[in-house]
Each structure stands twice: as structure tokens, then as C-alpha cells.
Amino acid sequence: MRIRPALSGALATCSLILLSSVSSAPAQASGTAAPTVPPTSASATATGPTCWYGACYDYVYGRQITDTSGASVRMKIEDPEVDPAQTGEHSLQELALQDTARVSTVEVGWTVDPELNGDSRPHLFVYHWVDGQTSCYNGCGFVPVSRTVTAGMPLHAGRAAEFGPRNIGGDWWVLFGGQKVGYFPGSLWNGAYDRAQVVTAFGEVAENADDVPSCTDMGNGRWGSGPAASWVDGYRLYEAADRPRFTVTASSPGSYDYGKASATSFRLGGPGAGPC
Numbered sequence: 665m666r667i668r669p670a671l672s673g674a675l676a677t678c679s680l681i682l683l684s685s686v687s688s689a690p691a692q693a694s695g696t697a698a699p700t701v702p703p704t705s706a707s708a709t710a711t712g713p714t715c716w717y718g719a720c721y722d723y724v725y726g727r728q729i730t731d732t733s734g735a736s737v738r739m740k741i742e743d744p745e746v747d748p749a750q751t752g753e754h755s756l757q758e759l760a761l762q763d764t765a766r767v768s769t770v771e772v773g774w775t776v777d778p779e780l781n782g783d784s785r786p787h788l789f790v791y792h793w794v795d796g797q798t799s800c801y802n803g804c805g806f807v808p809v810s811r812t813v814t815a816g817m818p819l820h821a822g823r824a825a826e827f828g829p830r831n832i833g834g835d836w837w838v839l840f841g842g843q844k845v846g847y848f849p850g851s852l853w854n855g856a857y858d859r860a861q862v863v864t865a866f867g868e869v870a871e872n873a874d875d876v877p878s879c880t881d882m883g884n885g886r887w888g889s890g891p892a893a894s895w896v897d898g899y900r901l902y903e904a905a906d907r908p909r910f911t912v913t914a915s916s917p918g919s920y921d922y923g924k925a926s927a928t929s930f931r932l933g934g935p936g937a938g939p940c
Contacts, residue, residue, distance in 0.1 A: 696780045697752055697870035698798045699771055699791050701760045712916050713876055720876050724888055724922045724932035725866030726910030735863045736828025738898040741774050741786050743821035744881030747940050751779060753880050754870045759827050761860035768857040769793035770829040770836045770848060774819055790815045790838050792848050808846040815845055830902055831858050865896045867932045879940040882920040883933025889923035897929035
């Protein structure tokens with residue numbers, strides 16, 4: 665097996681924006697790509713992968729501009745193949761909530777990231793951004809509250825679960841399967857981020873810049889336009905004036921696409937460049 669260098673410009677291990685009273689989880693692994701929400705420029709037309717933060721990213725996503733205290737979706741949990749000849753690549757599905765400027769973010773989902781987790785299984789993850797700065801997976805101020813549902817734990821591929829961040833009392837709580845996993849204290853944002861204006865549910869493949877298109881799967885590797893693809897459904901908003909309504913987009917439909925899109929659901933996935 666030929667191993668290529670890790671992603672150039674490795675991401676910072678962990679934001680310094682921590683609560684002094686809260687212990688953080690281990691810093692993000694060197695060379696592990698952070699989850700990134702699809703940019704605005706990709707929302708109108710298919711533009712190909714977005715290269716930023718030291719990696720290239722392909723997306724299939726549903727987005728809504730609104731104002732809400734939280735959101736949730738049900739997602740199929742899969743075990744996509746991540747290119748074993750690369751380092752720093754991953755495949756995930758998640759729900760992200762952001763402010764209007766898209767610099768404050770709370771994220772929850774599942775990821776297959778061999779470098780981060782040490783295996784090729786899907787794992788629950790949480791992540792956040794403050795003022796456009798990366799943090800670290802499953803820590804950097806995240807406060808766990810459950811002994812049975814924990815950030816970073818392995819999940820069962822083939823099952824489905826509800827994922828959702830909600831702001832409760834000024835803190836961003838993360839829920840999985842209806843249970844509270846923990847919360848990001850509002851003080852991480854100095855109390856300035858307590859409602860979200862951009863809601864995005866998406867599949868993401870992180871690729872090395874010299875591995876585009878990658879053979880890494882999105883979802884279960886089946887085309888999103890087909891009946892056997894992975895999916896997102898049951899989209900809900902909390903304390904919002906708007907009804908839930910996704911607009912669905914694929915950044916590289918020749919590699920990863922979507923199908924059966926509605927206001928609250930869509931299918932997504934694809935094989936990328938084909939078998940690894």
C-alpha cells in the first residue's frame with residue numbers, strides 16, 4: 665500500500681477558546697481534516713470540489729436560510745469506503761447550524777475517518793467553529809453529560825438515528841437519538857451566538873488536493889439518484905417562523921449526486937472515482 669503525505673497545511677489541533685473550568689478532549693489528530701460546511705458559492709450551480717483549510721471537499725447538501733433555535737434530521741448511518749492509499753481523507757454526513765456570517769457553527773453527525781478514529785467504522789462526532797476558527801473533534805470546550813451516548817463512539821452502519829443541535833438556555837446542546845450527548849457552552853462565543861440563521865444537512869468527502877476526484881465513497885457509495893442510496897429525512901426546525909424547506913445541491917454531480925428531494929428530505933451519495 666502506497667501512503668501519500670498528509671494533507672498540506674495541517675489544521676490547528678485545537679482552538680484556544682476554551683472554558684478554564686471545562687477540561688477538553690484530546691486535540692484533533694494531525695492531518696485530520698475538519699468538517700466544513702459547504703460555502704455560499706456552491707449553492708447556485710455545481711462548481712466542483714471546494715479546496716480550503718488544507719483539503720478539497722465535495723458536498724451533497726440541503727440548506728435553508730431561516731432563524732431558529734435549533735434543528736434536527738434523521739440520517740442513515742453508513743460505512744463508506746475511504747481511500748486506503750491516502751491519509752487525512754474522510755466521508756461523513758452531518759447537520760450544521762450557523763450564524764448569518766457563517767463564522768459560528770455547531771455540528772453533529774457521523775464520520776468514517778480512519779486517521780481520527782483508528783478504524784473504518786462510522787463514529788458519532790461533534791464539532792464547532794468560533795469566529796471562523798477551527799476547533800477539534802469531540803472536545804475543545806464540549807461538555808459531555810451522558811455515560812451511554814458519547815461523542816466519538818462507534819455507531820452501527822445500516823441503522824438510522826436523529827441528530828440535532830438546539831440552543832437551550834444560551835448553550836448549544838447536541839442530541840442524538842433523542843438523548844442529550846452534551847453541550848457547547850454559550851460562553852465559547854461570549855454569549856453572542858444563541859440562534860442560527862443557516863441550516864445545512866449534508867454529505868461530505870474530504871480529499872487530498874492530488875486525489876481529486878477521489879475513490880472515497882459518499883454515503884454508502886450508491887448514487888444519490890438511485891433507490892439504494894443513503895438519505896436525510898424528517899427535517900425539523902425549533903422556535904422558527906419558517907416552515908422547514910431544503911434547497912438541495914451537489915458540488916460534483918459526476919462523482920456524488922442526490923435524488924428524491926423534498927422540503928424535508930433527500931437522498932445522497934456516490935462512488936467518487938469508482939472502486940479504490
